[in-house]
Amino acid sequence: MVVFVKKKLSDFKESELIEKISEECNNSNVLVGIGDDAAVVSTSGKKMVFTADVLVEENHFSRKWFSPKQIGMKCVEANVSDIGSMGASPKYILVSLVLPKETEVEFLEELYAGIHEARKNYGVDLIGGNMSNGEQIVVDIFVVGETCLDNLPLRSNAKPGDCIVVSKPVGGAHSGWNLFKKGVEGFNSVKKMYLEPKADVEWGLKNAGLVHAMEDVSDGVASEVRNICNASRCGAEIFHEKIPVHKEAEEACKAMNFDARDFALFGGEDYALVATVPEENLDKVNGTVVGKIVEGSDVVLEKNSVKEKLERFGWDHFRKE
Numbered sequence: 001m002v003v004f005v006k007k008k009l010s011d012f013k014e015s016e017l018i019e020k021i022s023e024e025c026n027n028s029n030v031l032v033g034i035g036d037d038a039a040v041v042s043t044s045g046k047k048m049v050f051t052a053d054v055l056v057e058e059n060h061f062s063r064k065w066f067s068p069k070q071i072g073m074k075c076v077e078a079n080v081s082d083i084g085s086m087g088a089s090p091k092y093i094l095v096s097l098v099l100p101k102e103t104e105v106e107f108l109e110e111l112y113a114g115i116h117e118a119r120k121n122y123g124v125d126l127i128g129g130n131m132s133n134g135e136q137i138v139v140d141i142f143v144v145g146e147t148c149l150d151n152l153p154l155r156s157n158a159k160p161g162d163c164i165v166v167s168k169p170v171g172g173a174h175s176g177w178n179l180f181k182k183g184v185e186g187f188n189s190v191k192k193m194y195l196e197p198k199a200d201v202e203w204g205l206k207n208a209g210l211v212h213a214m215e216d217v218s219d220g221v222a223s224e225v226r227n228i229c230n231a232s233r234c235g236a237e238i239f240h241e242k243i244p245v246h247k248e249a250e251e252a253c254k255a256m257n258f259d260a261r262d263f264a265l266f267g268g269e270d271y272a273l274v275a276t277v278p279e280e281n282l283d284k285v286n287g288t289v290v291g292k293i294v295e296g297s298d299v300v301l302e303k304n305s306v307k308e309k310l311e312r313f314g315w316d317h318f319r320k321e
Helices: 014-021 068-084 105-121 172-182 188-195 201-210 221-232 247-255 260-266 279-284
Strands: 030-032 039-043 046-056 089-099 125-133 138-147 163-166 213-216 235-239 273-277 288-294 299-303 306-309
Touching: 046 068, 068 089, 068 105, 068 138, 068 201, 068 213, 089 105, 089 201, 105 125, 163 279, 172 188, 172 247, 172 260, 188 247, 201 213, 201 273, 201 279, 213 221, 221 235, 221 260, 221 273, 221 288, 221 299, 247 260, 273 279
Parallel strands: 089 125, 235 299
Antiparallel strands: 030 039, 039 046, 046 138, 089 138, 163 273, 163 288, 213 273, 235 288, 299 306
């Protein structure tokens, strides 16, 4: 039985909760259990990869800004991103919904239009799901993928000396969210980065065999690097000036008096991939080097030639701050 000493979820970091409820699996077919972006099971010569991600109204999306179709699209992108980070191809999805009883049928039709549009982009089949009623909308998607890789790019595989590489510019989604939150007009291309993010599955498939560890950027680059370091028992240095950001996002942040690279570090929902790459493979991997894996356990940010240990990371669902 799981026993919690602390009394409220807000007293825990999300990673602490996951560790607390995790137990060893005794099934020899389970190659990777709780703790990575997806679980991995060996079957018939291939490895099946499983993940589930839940998106909650007024937490991950708001109907003030999102159309029902965009909600459906984002839910698929967020989930297939985890599959791609394992170097796997998404194959099947199951969709479970919680909907208020007064929800109009048109909302459901448009939500599924978005789900179908996004899943077809990845050749994924919708094979089941569930519906129930509740006070707010919740979309829970379960994805099954597969891979033939022998060496999976797990969080625990990073090595000191690896370069930290980001697959594409980041910080755009959090910039878009802040534009909506502050009611700033214009910057529609940046707002779209938040409303309609795109997973980097193809990048993950192409480079999985060349990297040591890989994770999708759902909670900010700093958070994902910290996860990799914790699992690999190593440290990291992140180069603030090297983090790639969209030009439009940078302009939007200047208009709001924010630093776009801080949004890239601590914002999330870009669904880029961050990987640790051995130097001998660096010329084969297209992406931007934003840091390096080092000995120790600290994650350090180098900004304006000053190195400072990071104490702040990305989004955490249960922490009060």
